[in-house]
Amino acid sequence: MRREGLLALLCLSGCSGAQTAFGGQGAEDANFIQLFTVFMIVCTVMYLLVSAALIVAVWRRRRTAMVVEDCNHQATSGVVRPALIGWTALIAIGLTALTLVGFFTDRSNARNGSHPQLKLTVTANQWWWDVEYDWADVSKSVRTANEIHLPVGIPVEVTLKSNDVIHSFWIPNLAGKQDLIPGRRTDAQLLPRKTGLYRGQCAEFCGTQHAQMALDVTVESKADFEKWYGAQLQTAPVPKTPLQLAGYRYITTRECASCHNISGTSAGGQVAPDLTHFASRRSIAAGTLPMNTGNIYGWVADPQSQKPGNHMPTIGLKADDLHGIVAYLETLK
Amino acid sequence: MSLRFRNSTALLALAAALWGCNREERQTRGKPLGETATAAMPDTVYPGTGNAPAPDPRAAQYEGNASAIAQGQMLYNQMNCVGCHFHGGGGMGVALMDGKWRYGGRIDQIVASIDQGRPNGMPAWRHRLTEQQMWQLAAYVRTLSGQERKDAVSARADEVSNTPPQTQTKREPLMPADSDEQ
The missing domain is CATH 2.60.40.420 (Cupredoxins -  blue copper proteins)
Structure with a gap:
């Protein structure tokens, strides 16, 4: 028993921490978890029912009284008709549930990104991330690399570009993947809900060092973010020794x-x-x-x-x- | 017997095909390391009718090497060679897509030109780029006039271009720049 518990814990530990789509620290990721859960429940129920019906059908002995040549199925079983109606209804309800939850998830995701209060441009290169915080006033813009800081609860619009090959921007704790394509602009919306340190990763094979193309993400309070941003605006200190x-x-x-x-x-x-x-x-x-x-x-x-x-x-x-x-x-x- | 013969022939053909896949080795570090390398670059500028100096043995490592040419192509844009030479056509700087080379068109001579700089605007890149990077750049520059093997060059240009792809660039015969001016 203890060993099984340990095994289950080990499996789950793969789904926790700084890089997991099951963290739910971003609005889109929380939506994703909801969507995933509903799909999982509906599909599991249907799978179990189909499997059960299949097992019963295999288990049950063929009834000799049921003569196919007569084309008189109903006479042999009064259960089939209500069972078929019930089955159809179940499928209809299941599909409706999936459609509805899909629709509301999409709508919620679209709303999250409709009024961004912070804009940044992430440009992918082999094998690093160029990050720029965009402001209309250029003197307030900041350029950094391989690291983004985000204030918690503020919707962010990320413009994505690539300088060489196709990459994919993925911070699983916050949102889904988005490709960065050379010569094109794509975008992603982030709405972090919990402070913490997360890890983004390129999710599209982009060359020998694809695996070593990570992005450190810090979600912090608005005050901490402003402090960090203020420090980033400073020029480099003069060498002393x-x-x-x-x-x-x-x-x-x-x-x-x-x-x-x-x-x-x-x-x-x-x-x-x-x-x-x-x-x-x-x-x-x-x-x-x-x-x-x-x-x-x-x-x-x-x-x-x-x-x-x-x-x-x-x-x-x-x-x-x-x-x-x-x-x-x-x-x- | 014939089946066996056919099988072994097929196996041999497969082995030959796989052998052909082993194109080249990628040197990510450059050899030798800068610290141990001799800093001196041979002076490849020689007056009029003099004989060209012996080729640098390092040329073999970069000439026709697809990875070096691709790195050079990237650096050509990043280091703003484009600013003067454009994509080979020339402008403020000399054209690189013809066969005329005032300071020699061999790869080691091009490296020397990048390293030392040349009069009338070509800056010296010594200590601005590593030797390896200059060799890579030179390997790419040679492809602009079609000097490199067609299976080693990139079939795709990163920039908007109205010239045929490099795999179809005609090979220009190398000659000194003043040969037709005399």
């Missing part, structure tokens, strides 16, 4: 700046993740490694051994340069 200064010099004058942007410095590349607040994020390289000093060292020293095939080249840094770069990157809170 000689080591940080050496790293700053390397980053802004050498290979790094060809691709990466750090606001407030001359590093202005636009083709790789924005590093202005790199050290404030939860992970490195789209959820590949947790953010800590050791992993920054490992990643900068040889990104191709951490995530083979990704578009950041292994430069082959000298130890002194590496120390400086990591020291400077860690100041980018």
Whole structure:
């Protein structure tokens, strides 16, 4: 008994935590769970009934009195007619229930996204997410990467783009999947209902590092979100120690700046993740490694051994340069 | 006997077909690592009638390598080569889709031009790109004039284009730029 309980728990543990469609922390996901439950109940009931009828039919002995050639079925059984009527009614009720619940779910999802109060653009790249918070006033816009912060209870409209191949935007705890297609704009609506840390994941195979293309999602209170957003609006701090200064010099004058942007410095590349607040994020390289000093060292020293095939080249840094770069990157809170 | 013969022939054909699938190896890191590589890039600029220097042995790793060409194609757009050279047709920068090469059209000579920069506007990319990236770029640049194998180039251009796909680009014979001006 205990072992079975443990097994059931193990199965369920796959459906809990930061990346599950059964979390219900977003409005669309909660709707989905409702829809899933109704479909599950209706389909289970029908499945059991059909199976039971089949088993009874197999079990029961053929009645010799029932002669097919006479075409006189009704004479042999008075049960068939009401059973057929009941069966038809059951099917009609079941299908009506499914149609209605489908309709109301769709309507509710459409309403959630009809008046967005926050707009952001997510652009997928092999294999990372470029995130921009859009405001009419450009000075209030923020660009970050591989991480989105959302205020709880605020409807969000996400514009989705892709720079290379087809990707799919999926934060299972909040909403369903949506493809990002090169040359087109698609969109997704999010309405987070509970604060927490969630994990998004690319859900369309997009190349060798598809599995390492995750998105850290933080749903927080409005005050916390505004605090975070205010910090993101700041430019990068000035390097203080000689080591940080050496790293700053390397980053802004050498290979790094060809691709990466750090606001407030001359590093202005636009083709790789924005590093202005790199050290404030939860992970490195789209959820590949947790953010800590050791992993920054490992990643900068040889990104191709951490995530083979990704578009950041292994430069082959000298130890002194590496120390400086990591020291400077860690100041980018 | 004949059935057995036919079976073994079919097996051989299958093995040959599968062998053909093994196109090339993808080098994600570049060899050797930058730290251990010699920083010096051979000077491939040589005066008028002089002989071209010996080819760089690293060329074999990038020439006709589909993955290197694809990476180069991506970098060509990202590093804004398009800004001056356009998609090979030239503008502010020289055209790359003809066979005329002032500083040599071999892959290592193109790498040297990217690395060192050239007069009249071509910036030096040394320390802005890794050597591997410059080799990848050069591998792609050569496809613009049809120098690379057609099974290694991309059949699809990312940009709007009115030229035939690269798989149908005519191969231009390489010659020094001033050959027809004399």
